[in-house]
Amino acid sequence: xxxxxxxxxxxxxxxxxxxxxxxxxxxxxxxxxxxxxxxxxxxxxxxxxxxxxxxxxxxxxxxxxxxxxxxxxxxxxxxxxxxxxxxxxxxxxxxxxxxxxxxxxxxxxxxxxxxxxxxxxxxxxxxxxxxxxxxxxxxxxxxxxxxxxxxxxxxxxxxxxxxxxxxxxxxxxxxxxxxxxxxxxxxxxxxxxxxxxxxxxxxxxxxxxxxxxxxxxxxxxxxxxxxxxxxxxxxxxxxxxxx
Numbered sequence: 001x002x003x004x005x006x007x008x009x010x011x012x013x014x015x016x017x018x019x020x021x022x023x024x025x026x027x028x029x030x031x032x033x034x035x036x037x038x039x040x041x042x043x044x045x046x047x048x049x050x051x052x053x054x055x056x057x058x059x060x061x062x063x064x065x066x067x068x069x070x071x072x073x074x075x076x077x078x079x080x081x082x083x084x085x086x087x088x089x090x091x092x093x094x095x096x097x098x099x100x101x102x103x104x105x106x107x108x109x110x111x112x113x114x115x116x117x118x119x120x121x122x123x124x125x126x127x128x129x130x131x132x133x134x135x136x137x138x139x140x141x142x143x144x145x146x147x148x149x150x151x152x153x154x155x156x157x158x159x160x161x162x163x164x165x166x167x168x169x170x171x172x173x174x175x176x177x178x179x180x181x182x183x184x185x186x187x188x189x190x191x192x193x194x195x196x197x198x199x200x201x202x203x204x205x206x207x208x209x210x211x212x213x214x215x216x217x218x219x220x221x222x223x224x225x226x227x228x229x230x231x232x233x234x235x236x237x238x239x240x241x242x243x
Contacts, residue, residue, distance in 0.1 A: 001190035002033055002151035003181060004048035006117040006129045007173055008141045010166045012201040012208070013119050013127050016177040017048045018151075018185070020192035034196045035060050037067060039078055040206045043122040045086060046198060050151035051114025051134070058097045059114065063090065080122070087118055087130040087138050095136030115150045120200065127202055155187040156180035170199050170209075175223060178213070182224045195220075 004017040017033040031053065036046045047063075049056035067076045080086045094114065101112045113134035121127035129141040131148040141148060147160055159179050168176070174197060184191045193215045199208040213220050 001188065002050040003153065003156060003184050003191045004033060004050055004117055004150045005147060005156070005160070005177055005180060006048065006119050006141075007147045007160075007164070007177070008119075008127070008129050008166075009146075009168060009170070009173060011170065012199065012204075013046075013121075013129065014170060014173045014177065014200075015046055015048060015117070015119060015196075015198045016174075016181065017196050018181065018191050019194055019196065020190065021053050022190050028192070030192075030194070032196065034198060036198065036207055037063075037077055038207050041123070042205060043078065043120065044200055044205060044207055045077060045083075045118070045120040045122075046200070047090065048117040048150065049114060050116070052112045055094075055097055055101065055112045055114040058101075059090075059094055059116075062093055062097065066093075082125050083118075083120060083122055083128050083130070084140075086120075086122070087132060087140075090116065090118055091132045091136035091138050094132060094134065098134055117148050117150055121203070121205060123205060127200065152184055152188050152191050156184040159183060170201075174199075178220055178223045179227050182220075182227060 002018055007014040015034060019030045019032060020028060021031050022028045034046065034048050036044065038044050063077055067078050077086055077089060080089060094116065098112055115134060116132040117129060118132055119129040129148055130138045132138040146164060146166060149157060159176065163176055181195055195213040197211045197213060201208050
């Protein structure tokens, strides 16, 4: 399992993903789940992946290979005119990878499914996010649904719903995501550190600050400890229900 979140703020986009993969309770490893393609001044495109590792690695490799393609394979992810068209291409590619796996003699094709968060901006368009399903279809972020989660989403969602503010700063958004991810790793062994964090500011058309947040990161440790203490204090301050 995994956990990835993409937030759309009024000032830009924020992405965070964990790096844990597992094939059983005693077989854990780390792998990157956030991938970015950039043409400075023209576009920035970021994809986060969740699901079968073989599927997601094949998808990213295929997108990378085709991004360097000749005219016979144009347009590529670096040539599509809009983020909507990029989402269509990525969704089609994901469906293609899953279909080829299922038709190669493998059974239970559902085991090879994956989902994606796609985000970024292309010159002339607005920054946006898409949630792409294994079937290749997708939905776009809206004012009513300003963030997407994939993977083990349920534990980290409550704080996002309660504390998200479209006007918040990138720093506060990073803090919010750290709380969301900390809540998740404390509840589910299949999500783990380090975390990858990336920020994209509107209309810059270049990758913003990127960080890999390790378990010993002092700011993360302070946030995790402070959030736990704040929850305990808030619980104690609530009125007692007399039985």
